[in-house]
Amino acid sequence: MRTQVGIIGAGPAGLLLSHLLHLQGIESIILESRSREDIEGTIRAGVLEQGTVDLLNSTGVGERMMREGHVHDGIELQFNGKRHRIDFHELTGGKRIMVYAQHEVIKDLVAARLHAAGQVYFNVSDVNLRQIESTTPKIQFRLEPEGELQEIECDFIAGCDGFHGPSRQAIPANVRIEKQKIYPFGWLGILAKTPPVNPELIYANHERGFALLSTRSPEIQRHYIQVDPKDDIKNWSDDRIWTELHARVDLDDWILKDGPIIQKNIVSMRSFVCETMRYGNLFLAGDAAHIVPPTGAKGLNLAAADVQVLARGLSEYYRSSEEDLLNRYSEICLRRIWKAQRFSYWMTTMLHRNLEHSSFEYNIQLAELDYVTSSQAAAISLAENYVGLPMEIQTNYSIKI
Ligand code: APR
Numbered sequence: 001m002r003t004q005v006g007i008i009g010a011g012p013a014g015l016l017l018s019h020l021l022h023l024q025g026i027e028s029i030i031l032e033s034r035s036r037e038d039i040e041g042t043i044r045a046g047v048l049e050q051g052t053v054d055l056l057n058s059t060g061v062g063e064r065m066m067r068e069g070h071v072h073d074g075i076e077l078q079f080n081g082k083r084h085r086i087d088f089h090e091l092t093g094g095k096r097i098m099v100y101a102q103h104e105v106i107k108d109l110v111a112a113r114l115h116a117a118g119q120v121y122f123n124v125s126d127v128n129l130r131q132i133e134s135t136t137p138k139i140q141f142r143l144e145p146e147g148e149l150q151e152i153e154c155d156f157i158a159g160c161d162g163f164h165g166p167s168r169q170a171i172p173a174n175v176r177i178e179k180q181k182i183y184p185f186g187w188l189g190i191l192a193k194t195p196p197v198n199p200e201l202i203y204a205n206h207e208r209g210f211a212l213l214s215t216r217s218p219e220i221q222r223h224y225i226q227v228d229p230k231d232d233i234k235n236w237s238d239d240r241i242w243t244e245l246h247a248r249v250d251l252d253d254w255i256l257k258d259g260p261i262i263q264k265n266i267v268s269m270r271s272f273v274c275e276t277m278r279y280g281n282l283f284l285a286g287d288a289a290h291i292v293p294p295t296g297a298k299g300l301n302l303a304a305a306d307v308q309v310l311a312r313g314l315s316e317y318y319r320s321s322e323e324d325l326l327n328r329y330s331e332i333c334l335r336r337i338w339k340a341q342r343f344s345y346w347m348t349t350m351l352h353r354n355l356e357h358s359s360f361e362y363n364i365q366l367a368e369l370d371y372v373t374s375s376q377a378a379a380i381s382l383a384e385n386y387v388g389l390p391m392e393i394q395t396n397y398s399i400k401i
């Protein structure tokens, strides 16, 4: 087999890249180790920046999102028993965010790729990157677990296989620059069958730990509480989860509505950047290159930003043999990534209870929240980061569907 761009991973990064390349007449093949049902059913985060929403719309895959997603004009920060609204729309000159679950974005992108006869192979195994420094890098894989080893020869490989995939590991360790921070925080996330609790997301700093109230649909809500990252979900009965949520978010005149919990799990948190986003003809995008703690809601949006830069670089290369953008891929992406890392780190440290810290740091957190919610300059800073900083590379797609 041969293709122009071999893409490893059918997460938001791989699928969106394949879609953007297709719109520019560039051929790609996606290899995904999980099944279609699995990737379309895995519960992840769900906040899309204004720029991500615009990109999905302008490339013809935003229709269901516009129908079923929820546009939010701001968020609420809760501390010291009071809520304070940050009005993104007003503070950023008209920008908003969209709450639309990541696996719904995945469904829309898979449907678009298959509708356009895109080549997406699910359930592949033994994916192995070869000769990535050459002009004909190759991906080996098996279509069936016991099947024959196959090979795709490519011009470029896009490693979109998430944090645990093989692409980043294919870059020799002695040239790979990686930086990371592990937090002593985990998030216990639930999906609950309850009506919406608030028109906008509520981020709560509480002495017992952080809590976040989010939404999915008129019937299903998504909430999180900070827990020990090493804790076992078996220790958390539904009753215990609701009791803890009530303790952290209820106000004198407001009580959270509870109901049946239909899904629950615990995830740990890290900030990670692999600064070597290009090696030879391998390009890393999305979680393969960076992880942010979810407090800033940036994960999917950063993946979308990377692949916009990559798609534009590849398009210039195929149109005019111009390699300048591809050569600057890491540099351009990293500027946005480090700013998103800064914002996610800041939101995380401002909102979580760190048991290793003294009451001094707790008071600093409260002062930070007080400042953000009382100074317009500080509130604008939060708002412009949350809705998404401007893209350095502008892309205009003409829709061909
Ligand atoms: N071979 C093929 N596919 C693989 C392999 C492999 N060896 N290893 C991993 N994959 C697949 C995973 O099954 C997954 O579907 O790569 C895909 C990576 O997708 P994501 O982890 O969703 O990463 P990305 O597309 O970069 O999207 C980033 O996802 O993790 C969230 O919060 C994060 O929103 C962010 C977004």
Ligand code: PHB
Pocket: 044, 045, 046, 047, 201, 212, 214, 215, 222, 294, 295, 296, 297
């Ligand atoms: C979510 O709805 O899953 C969600 C919202 C905001 C975040 C993280 C996750 O910061």
